[in-house]
Amino acid sequence: MKNFEEAARYHEEFIKGLWKENPVFVAVLGMCPALAVTNTAINGLAMGGATLFVLTFSSLLVSSFRRYIPKEVRITTFVIIIATFVTIVDFLLQAFLPAIHKELGAFVALIVVNCLILGRQEAFSFKNPIRLAMVDALGMALGFTFALFCLGAIREILGNGSLFGVSLFGPSFEPWIVMILPPGGFLSLGFLLLFFNWLKQRKEQKQSLVYLADTVAEVAEKNEGIIYLKRGV
Amino acid sequence: MIATLGIAGLFSGLALVAVFLFTRPIIEANQAEALRLAVFQVLPGSSSFQTLEFSNDKLALLSVEQENNAPKIKHPQIYAGYSKSGKLLGFAIPGEEAGFQDKIKAIFGYDPQRRMLIGFEVLDSKETPGLGDKIIKDKYFRTSLTSLEIDPKIVAVKPGQKTAANQVETITGATISSKTVIRLLDKTIRRWLPSINIYLAKQ
Amino acid sequence: MAADLLWIFISAMIINNFTLYYFLGLCPFFGVSDRISTALRMGMANVFVLLITAFCAWFLNTYVLSHAPYLRLISFIIVIASTVQFVEMAIKKMSPVLFKALGIFLPLITTNCAILGLALFATNKGYGLLEGLVYALGAGGGLTLALVIMAGIREESKLLEIPKVIEGTALNLIIAGILSMAFMGFAGLFSTS
Numbered sequence: 001m002k003n004f005e006e007a008a009r010y011h012e013e014f015i016k017g018l019w020k021e022n023p024v025f026v027a028v029l030g031m032c033p034a035l036a037v038t039n040t041a042i043n044g045l046a047m048g049g050a051t052l053f054v055l056t057f058s059s060l061l062v063s064s065f066r067r068y069i070p071k072e073v074r075i076t077t078f079v080i081i082i083a084t085f086v087t088i089v090d091f092l093l094q095a096f097l098p099a100i101h102k103e104l105g106a107f108v109a110l111i112v113v114n115c116l117i118l119g120r121q122e123a124f125s126f127k128n129p130i131r132l133a134m135v136d137a138l139g140m141a142l143g144f145t146f147a148l149f150c151l152g153a154i155r156e157i158l159g160n161g162s163l164f165g166v167s168l169f170g171p172s173f174e175p176w177i178v179m180i181l182p183p184g185g186f187l188s189l190g191f192l193l194l195f196f197n198w199l200k201q202r203k204e205q206k207q208s209l210v211y212l213a214d215t216v217a218e219v220a221e222k223n224e225g226i227i228y229l230k231r232g233v
Numbered sequence: 234m235i236a237t238l239g240i241a242g243l244f245s246g247l248a249l250v251a252v253f254l255f256t257r258p259i260i261e262a263n264q265a266e267a268l269r270l271a272v273f274q275v276l277p278g279s280s281s282f283q284t285l286e287f288s289n290d291k292l293a294l295l296s297v298e299q300e301n302n303a304p305k306i307k308h309p310q311i312y313a314g315y316s317k318s319g320k321l322l323g324f325a326i327p328g329e330e331a332g333f334q335d336k337i338k339a340i341f342g343y344d345p346q347r348r349m350l351i352g353f354e355v356l357d358s359k360e361t362p363g364l365g366d367k368i369i370k371d372k373y374f375r376t377s378l379t380s381l382e383i384d385p386k387i388v389a390v391k392p393g394q395k396t397a398a399n400q401v402e403t404i405t406g407a408t409i410s411s412k413t414v415i416r417l418l419d420k421t422i423r424r425w426l427p428s429i430n431i432y433l434a435k436q
Numbered sequence: 437m438a439a440d441l442l443w444i445f446i447s448a449m450i451i452n453n454f455t456l457y458y459f460l461g462l463c464p465f466f467g468v469s470d471r472i473s474t475a476l477r478m479g480m481a482n483v484f485v486l487l488i489t490a491f492c493a494w495f496l497n498t499y500v501l502s503h504a505p506y507l508r509l510i511s512f513i514i515v516i517a518s519t520v521q522f523v524e525m526a527i528k529k530m531s532p533v534l535f536k537a538l539g540i541f542l543p544l545i546t547t548n549c550a551i552l553g554l555a556l557f558a559t560n561k562g563y564g565l566l567e568g569l570v571y572a573l574g575a576g577g578g579l580t581l582a583l584v585i586m587a588g589i590r591e592e593s594k595l596l597e598i599p600k601v602i603e604g605t606a607l608n609l610i611i612a613g614i615l616s617m618a619f620m621g622f623a624g625l626f627s628t629s
Binding site for chain 2: 092
Binding site: 028031032035036076079080083084086087090091105106109110112113115118178181182183184185186187189190191193194197198201 | 616
């Protein structure tokens with residue numbers, strides 16, 4: 001990194017994927033895997049990890065060869081690259097983590113139609129140098145993993161009384177089973193988005209109140225003289 | 234343009250073949266191990282097994298070269314389990330049946346000498362957690378399937394009403410799932426009995 | 437055999453609905469479901485593409501992929517993309533009105549996880565040609581059903597005053613969750629006593 005500006009640029013591209021432009025919470029992309037495999041925290045993490053693998057390597061390749069890929073066939077080339085890495089991660093999981101592969105099932109293969117990955121290639125990796133593209137990919141993938149972990153953790157804690165398989169509340173806890181079933185996926189993400197909207201709304205209200213207060217103070221300052229006159233002082 | 238796609242396809246193909254060849258032995262070893270564990274679970278006391286395949290209307294031992302060639306059409310298979318001394322303990326038979334949510338896949342052990350089921354394991358189930366999945370977790374249900382006579386028919390009875398050795402009590406709160414398992418056991422064993430008897434007669 | 441096929445159809449359509457149980461086809465579900473007429477047309481287009489995909493998947497699995505299983509995903513996705521392209525051209529020629537009505541939705545079917553999902557699920561379950569086609573019909577029917585119900589609810593809710601904090605995707609997800617719970621009631625539909 002040459003200077004402070006460049007470092008700041010890298011930092012910005014990385015951070016945006018984690019929160020401000022979080023693929024699941026803000027852009028609402030890649031919902032199919034996000035909801036399907038988040039019935040436990042570890043499944044959510046595993047899916048996030050697989051997506052991280054595919055996204056970083058795909059971005060690496062697309063960015064490295066961006067000058068040699070003609071614009072007309074770029075989407076097809078992206079898809080070939082992404083599908084290759086998805087197949088690779090599928091085989092690797094099957095060989096080295098067969099239990100997790102059984103849990104995730106066909107959804108590992110469905111990473112290839114996750115709009116997040118194709119979207120990042122089209123919007124960023126194709127137009128930017130390698131290091132920047134990698135940093136963007138890492139940020140987005142980590143943001144995605146974080147979102148999946150949140151969902152998985154909420155659903156597992158409420159629906160099974162455990163986290164990472166470790167029972168948290170003891171045998172007297174009556175688990176809210178629907179949380180680990182499909183409706184739980186929809187409801188968890190729905191209420192999470194609702195919560196984030198509420199936070200955003202509160203922040204905006206506070207900001208507009210501050211603005212309002214400032215304006216009133218300004219007007220009051222300007223009109224101080226008139227008020228004194230009106231009171232007959 | 235076409236050249237780009239061609240090169241991309243070529244590299245993709247090479248990468249895939251490499252990873253495939255690298256992971257295939259590991260994946261096959263994993264699957265073989267999982268099968269081994271399942272067979273030994275449902276045929277207690279067994280230490281080795283052989284695969285029997287049903288093709289051309291008869292049950293025959295699958296030779297090693299046949300196993301490695303892996304034909305396109307998969308014929309139904311069962312597994313014969315042997316004790317350390319080489320005695321045939323029974324057959325591990327997989328089966329599947331439509332349950333409450335989706336198909337339930339299970340494997341059970343059959344002892345031909347006593348005409349009894351001696352073991353049971355659920356391989357794959359999408360039943361409701363906490364309710365239907367009691368077929369995996371309910372110890373009483375699982376034990377009741379380990380000394381189950383198959384004659385004249387495996388039947389389901391209400392809890393507390395078991396009077397004969399060919400009856401299985403259903404699970405309260407998981408009636409449909411447990412009835413599915415019982416139906417699976419009866420249907421599958423009836424389907425395999427003729428071929429098994431013919432096979433044993435030839436030994 | 438007929439009973440098996442019926443189970444495959446009913447199971448794919450309502451018991452294990454592709455959208456409300458397997459979370460497939462969510463992009464159109466949340467994007468296209470604001471009018472019943474659009475939802476119905478999108479659903480029908482999906483059924484058509486699903487049927488072709490089921491056939492191609494069976495063909496590839498039987499004759500090509502047994503020699504090269506590692507090419508499964510790539511070949512499926514290329515077939516799907518080509519099918520959608522071809523269907524788009526065919527509709528454009530045969531019925532320009534329909535083409536205009538579907539508009540941007542057609543290319544979006546390519547990234548619809550339901551299409552690839554169908555091909556993968558049918559492969560995993562080892563379905564033959566007839567079973568695969570019936571599965572595609574059931575899955576497509578289920579997608580259309582979920583889309584139309586969602587569109588109906590959203591059309592009705594346009595007349596309501598919705599708090600801004602829940603408006604948009606959050607509300608749609610919660611509605612989908614309740615729909616999914618409703619569909620859970622179909623489980624056990626096929627069980628004999």
